Amino acid sequence: MRNSAALLFALSSAWAPAADEPWRLEKDRDGVQMYTRPVEHWSIREIRGVTRVDAPLSSVVAVLIDTDGNRALSDVIIEQKVLQRDDDEHYRFYTLMDLPWPVSDRYAVYDRRVAQDERTFAVTITDVALEGDQDVEPPKGAVRMVKSRQTCTLTPQSGGVAVELRVLADPNGPIPAAIINAMSVGTPYKTLLKLKEMVREPRYADAKVSFLRDPPR
Numbered sequence: 001m002r003n004s005a006a007l008l009f010a011l012s013s014a015w016a017p018a019a020d021e022p023w024r025l026e027k028d029r030d031g032v033q034m035y036t037r038p039v040e041h042w043s044i045r046e047i048r049g050v051t052r053v054d055a056p057l058s059s060v061v062a063v064l065i066d067t068d069g070n071r072a073l074s075d076v077i078i079e080q081k082v083l084q085r086d087d088d089e090h091y092r093f094y095t096l097m098d099l100p101w102p103v104s105d106r107y108a109v110y111d112r113r114v115a116q117d118e119r120t121f122a123v124t125i126t127d128v129a130l131e132g133d134q135d136v137e138p139p140k141g142a143v144r145m146v147k148s149r150q151t152c153t154l155t156p157q158s159g160g161v162a163v164e165l166r167v168l169a170d171p172n173g174p175i176p177a178a179i180i181n182a183m184s185v186g187t188p189y190k191t192l193l194k195l196k197e198m199v200r201e202p203r204y205a206d207a208k209v210s211f212l213r214d215p216p217r
Helices: 004-014 057-064 177-184 186-198
Strands: 024-029 032-037 046-053 077-087 090-097 106-116 123-130 147-157 160-170
Touching: 032 186, 046 186, 057 123, 057 147, 057 160, 057 186, 160 186, 177 186
Parallel strands: none
Antiparallel strands: 024 032, 032 046, 046 160, 077 090, 090 106, 106 123, 123 147, 147 160
16 A cells, blocks of 8 residues: 555655745635635646634534534535544544536545644644545546645634644536636535534534643633
């Protein structure tokens, strides 16, 4: 099996945006700001969404690491399941996305790592698509995504959490980049809005995450 840590480092390096490329504000609504910027050697733009969630850090993390509940976070995910779990902070999962016609559905196998900074208590959740280490039966008519990286950084603040979501994903197929870029802001925007709602559900509002260190009050 491929070394996942090395893979994450390689993809992070290969996908690094040009240092002088500024973020462009695409949407600012309901307390969520969405930005894009070009990435060297990519026709697809990187997406960045930021917002504040008025909930404990443990509640936000609990929503994001719940692979079953994650389907409710996105209006395109129709199936998601864990394939291999090393521990609660490192596992691989499968996801199937229902994309609007005439685009074919997409699926991917992601390597997920969850890490918490000992000093700031910030939590980073990183998902990187794998190319074949964890094969699954291809859904009929669906295309596998093999170049996709998503990072969600959760920084505790007084009375809440600052959330930053970054996404760079190639859907792997003959889809015009202009269409991809037009669709890409809407989905993560809705995800951040949904996150702000889901943290209030009883199963998440009082959730305890085993590996998480809560910041001092």
